[in-house]
Amino acid sequence: MVTRKFPRYSTSMPGILVQRDRVRHKASLCDVSLKGCRVESPIKPYTGMQLEVTLQLPGNITPITISNATVRWTGSHGIGIEFLQISADQLERLSGLIAELSPRQGFK
Structure with missing residues (x-):
């Protein structure tokens, strides 16, 4: 069993992944922490x-824009991304999203 430092919450919302060469790819967010x-x-x-x-x-x-993230794993269940650095204002907005999701569900 995986022990997580931060609980993650299921969601479904659009996102965009931008590679360093600025190529943009559509994505669908499945869960977030x-x-x-x-x-x-x-x-x-x-x-x-x-x-x-x-x-x-x-x-x-x-x-919400996280300018510094890295791919930690890929597989049939999607792409696992770690946020390496988040500005204070973006972290505040991400925390607000987590606060909205947390009362509706338990964490994984």
């Missing part, structure tokens, strides 16, 4: 690939 997320996307990333992750919150015009 304060330290990372799991997405589904047609790209075939490699472990260690550096990305920028954009999460489009429902009912919110401005997305």
Whole structure:
């Protein structure tokens, strides 16, 4: 069993993965925590690939942008991404999303 430092919560929202060469790929966020997320996307990333992750919150015009993230794993269940660095204002918005999701469900 995997022991997690940060609980993750299921969700379904659009996102965008941006590679260092600025190529943009659509993604669908499956679950999220304060330290990372799991997405589904047609790209075939490699472990260690550096990305920028954009999460489009429902009912919110401005997305959450994590400018420094890395691919930790890939497989049939999607792409596991770790957030390496998040600005204070984006972390506050991500924390708000987690707070909205947490009362509705237990963590994984």
